[in-house]
Amino acid sequence: MSLHPRHLARQLCSLVCVVATLCSGCATHRVLSKHTVVANFTTADIYYQQVLNNVARFVANPASMPSFAVISSGTVNVQDNQQASFNPTYSPTLTAAQQGGGALPILSLLFGLNASRSLTENWSTSPVTDSDNIRRLRCAFQYVVGNETSKCDECEARLKGFIVGGTESFECMLPRGWYQIGSEKEVPCDACFVANYCDTYVWVLPDDMDGFTRFTITILDLATGEIRAPHRTVVKKYKGDPEPGNLESTEITYEEVDQDALKRTERFRQDRLRPDTPGINRGLFFVPR
Numbered sequence: 001m002s003l004h005p006r007h008l009a010r011q012l013c014s015l016v017c018v019v020a021t022l023c024s025g026c027a028t029h030r031v032l033s034k035h036t037v038v039a040n041f042t043t044a045d046i047y048y049q050q051v052l053n054n055v056a057r058f059v060a061n062p063a064s065m066p067s068f069a070v071i072s073s074g075t076v077n078v079q080d081n082q083q084a085s086f087n088p089t090y091s092p093t094l095t096a097a098q099q100g101g102g103a104l105p106i107l108s109l110l111f112g113l114n115a116s117r118s119l120t121e122n123w124s125t126s127p128v129t130d131s132d133n134i135r136r137l138r139c140a141f142q143y144v145v146g147n148e149t150s151k152c153d154e155c156e157a158r159l160k161g162f163i164v165g166g167t168e169s170f171e172c173m174l175p176r177g178w179y180q181i182g183s184e185k186e187v188p189c190d191a192c193f194v195a196n197y198c199d200t201y202v203w204v205l206p207d208d209m210d211g212f213t214r215f216t217i218t219i220l221d222l223a224t225g226e227i228r229a230p231h232r233t234v235v236k237k238y239k240g241d242p243e244p245g246n247l248e249s250t251e252i253t254y255e256e257v258d259q260d261a262l263k264r265t266e267r268f269r270q271d272r273l274r275p276d277t278p279g280i281n282r283g284l285f286f287v288p289r
Helices: 005-025 029-058 131-145 155-162 205-223 260-265
Strands: 069-090 107-127 178-183 193-197 200-204 229-236 249-255
Touching: 029 069, 029 107, 029 131, 029 200, 029 205, 069 205, 107 131, 107 200, 131 155, 200 205
Parallel strands: none
Antiparallel strands: 069 107, 178 200, 193 200, 229 249
């Protein structure tokens, strides 16, 4: 049984629409998932590279000021557009000769397929502008290159005052000797990260990644964190309810802030007072009557 050309055209059109729908499927979601994972994976590389760039700068000139930014937000956007068209042309008036002896059907089928993809990835960063955090960062980079240009900052005491309440030692949080220095021609092919400032090149080899990672985490902490309040464990024993005057019987263990240790770091909390003042909307103007 043969189909009328018009019926055949309608069926082919329906087939094209179904195929186009099936082809799109979950492709957009898969691409979005893939690029989101890849984009998030770049955060570590961004912090690694910033730290090594600053190391190169301080190796060249220890009196420099560091530059560091923290990722605050990011987006990954994938947009797919598919379009399918079907244009049958029926020409029953064509003669056999015009059809090329039957080689060209009187039903001409024109298929149009159009697909496009828009991919956008971006990170929003917040540069470190607080003077206390910049001083700590500067001290950390001067410490790692082994050249403190001035005793005014008391770098080692300032850094120890910041991490006094931490669980790691000072040497573990600020390791040294994990980078190499040389010229551009001396950079090895297996270097994991490379940075330069002017003609000074520094790089990190695979065996030194642990120290590089520890130092990078500390830099991120110095850029975003606050001085840790040291804690101590206190044990109190009571007989019965935990009320003053009861004899020892029931044991209660808790942690409290070590105020004595905290006082020793008080001068490294802030280099200047920052009173909380209400913000002023510069877009508002008051005109007296």
